[in-house]
Amino acid sequence: MLDDAHGGLAAALADRTTSAVVAHSDSLVSERRLTDPAVEVVPDLASALVGAQLVVLRLPKSLDALDEMARTAAQLGAEDVRLVAGGRTKHMTPSMNAVLAASFEKVRASLGRQKSRVLHAGVAKKVKQEWPRQRHHDDLGLTVHAHGAVFAGTRVDAGTALLISQLHQLTDTDGTVVDLGCGTGILAALLARRFAHVTAIDVSAAAVASARLTTAGRVDVRRVDGLSECADASIATVVSNPPFHVGTTKDSTPTLDMIHDAGRVLLSGGELLMVFNAHLPYLPRLKHLGPTDILARDKDYLVTRTIHD
Ligand SMILES: C[S@@+](CC[C@H](N)C(=O)[O-])C[C@H]1O[C@@H](n2cnc3c(N)ncnc32)[C@H](O)[C@@H]1O
Incomplete structure (x- = not known):
């Protein structure tokens, strides 16, 4: 779980799966809200993504932030890693699909629901790490x-x-x-x-x-x-x-x-x-x-x- 602002998404994930849930939030303020004991909090992005099968994230405002998440997931995640990225439709742009498509073969957008939408990405490409x-x-x-x-x-x-x-x-x-x-x-x-x-x-x-x-x-x-x-x-x-x-x-x-x-x-x-x-x-x-x-x-x-x- 990446960039959960309030801890509720990570807790909901932990509630719905028997797999380990690992969370990383860029902001320390958000990180401190990851209080569910079933969630392992990791202070750096790369460590959080090692071996990940499913990466759930709140879409960041910055395309570069999204690119680093996607590249790192494609490089360090499990072979079958998938990414599910949600956001408010008004903050989403087609460039986000393009950024995900640089790291994943398959990218598709969900239908909108309650003014929000989810992008699904799967089949990781062999990508170069460009960050930092x-x-x-x-x-x-x-x-x-x-x-x-x-x-x-x-x-x-x-x-x-x-x-x-x-x-x-x-x-x-x-x-x-x-x-x-x-x-x-x-x-x-x-x-x-x-x-x-x-x-x-x-x-x-x-x-x-x-x-x-x-x-x-x-x-x-x-x-x-x-x-x-x-x-x-x-x-x-x-x-x-x-x-x-x-x-x-x-x-x-x-x-x-x-x-x-x-x-x-x-x-x-x-x-x-x-x-x-x-x-x-x-x-x-x-x-x-x-x-x-x-x-x-x-x-x-x-x-x-x-x-x-
Ligand atoms: C406008 S940027 C300036 C960055 C850099 N000093 C520069 O001039 O390029 C503001 C910075 O404040 C950081 N920031 C936001 N809230 C903060 C907080 N509560 N405590 C410390 N830093 C914070 C942001 O992460 C961001 O890096």
Whole structure:
């Protein structure tokens, strides 16, 4: 069972079969909801798929995430592995069939039911594993590694690029610098060139695996939900290109929570450097944390620096 958001699908599967049910959810938040004792929880995609006969998944938004799941299932699953992928019809595209067809001979869509639909894939092809991918960025002198489910793949997103252009404005520190929501680890890798103690945090297993490759052992990379495991007043600097989606839904709550928690973990005088889409409601919250300057802006994004009171 892949990417069950709430644990109910994995529990229902375990209830209906005598076979072992193994589950992997990219998000740690979803992983923690896999509480049925009959379900074995596995924190990485490949281990979950070794020997699998039936792979049930919630269709991810990203085609690259789906491609990595399908290729890994075709490569590591049992010889007769089948895949059953469900989603809301409004979020499904014919490209999803094409992605599955790269790894399986037979792909067909079910009839719709309650605004949802299922894609069935079977007869695994002999596929090459293409994940994680890598791309060297000459301008940054950095090779970015990316698993399928990670934000922006091997690209440097426009918001990330604007934030990178302002990293030089950070104050020097020997304290801990956190890249919060690190994705592929681009920001963490760049921060590690200047700061001795960099921690990269992401809730996504794909992000953490990618960031470990991108930062090549120079950064402490952790799969954690936000700043929850950071002690009070322990962090000198937080840098973040925060999430703006939860699954397929746009949601500002996780980032508002992160800003609130930054107030708890930052040392007095510590800095929060953040990039976000200018229409998002973060500025009032940031100003509540301490004096906040806009360091850069373009047609879409703002980069802000907040000094914690
Ligand atoms: C907009 S992406 C930025 C990724 C990367 N920093 C970059 O600029 O390319 C936001 C990241 O936040 C992560 N994220 C979402 N919710 C999180 C949470 N509760 N705790 C930690 N990271 C989270 C996502 O998995 C995603 O990698």
